[in-house]
Amino acid sequence: MIKFPFLKVLAVALVIMGCSATIAGGAAQAEAAEPCDLALGAKIFSKCAACHTFDTSGIHGAGPNLNSIIGKPSGSSSGFPYSEAMQAFQRLWTESELDSFLQQPMAAIPGTTMAFGGLAKPHQRAAVICYLAQGAD
Numbered sequence: 001m002i003k004f005p006f007l008k009v010l011a012v013a014l015v016i017m018g019c020s021a022t023i024a025g026g027a028a029q030a031e032a033a034e035p036c037d038l039a040l041g042a043k044i045f046s047k048c049a050a051c052h053t054f055d056t057s058g059i060h061g062a063g064p065n066l067n068s069i070i071g072k073p074s075g076s077s078s079g080f081p082y083s084e085a086m087q088a089f090q091r092l093w094t095e096s097e098l099d100s101f102l103q104q105p106m107a108a109i110p111g112t113t114m115a116f117g118g119l120a121k122p123h124q125r126a127a128v129i130c131y132l133a134q135g136a137d
């Protein structure tokens with residue numbers, strides 16, 4: 001019976017340690033850029049690749065080619081038939097703009113023809129964005 005209260009204390013201690021580690025980690029990340037998980041980014045991009053090419057060919061799939069997408073104006077790849085919603089969006093694809101778009105594309109740009117539910121997990125979005133930031137060449 002003594003075992004249980006001890007385990008409870010241990011569990012609480014571990015939770016507290018976990019939280020302070022997260023807080024410390026968050027502060028460190030604010031200073032240094034998050035490390036880029038390219039392997040995860042490539043894995044996540046395989047979902048995008050159903051519709052998007054990511055190479056220097058400039059050839060589009062069901063979605064526009066995504067080479068050099070970071071910093072590019074939205075809806076500006078030549079030869080791709082963007083939706084009216086995307087044409088009206090008129091933003092630069094900064095990393096933070098991509099992050100909010102990819103979380104829930106159809107909510108971020110109502111009327112977009114990108115039929116993709118989104119990436120709920122921040123680390124998955126960060127990984128695919130840094131993967132795209134490497135460029136295809």
Ligand code: HEC
Nearest residue numbers: 048051062063064074075076082083086112113114115116
């Ligand atoms: C089911 C097909 C499909 C999937 C899957 C998909 N997209 Fe798209 N994507 C599109 C289409 C279609 C558009 C054009 C949308 C429009 O014109 O409204 C688009 C547009 C975009 C744009 C804007 C491009 C520009 O030139 O302005 C980005 C960025 C983008 N997608 C990234 C991604 C990423 C990253 C993923 C994977 C996490 C992904 N997409 C998954 C179909 C898809």
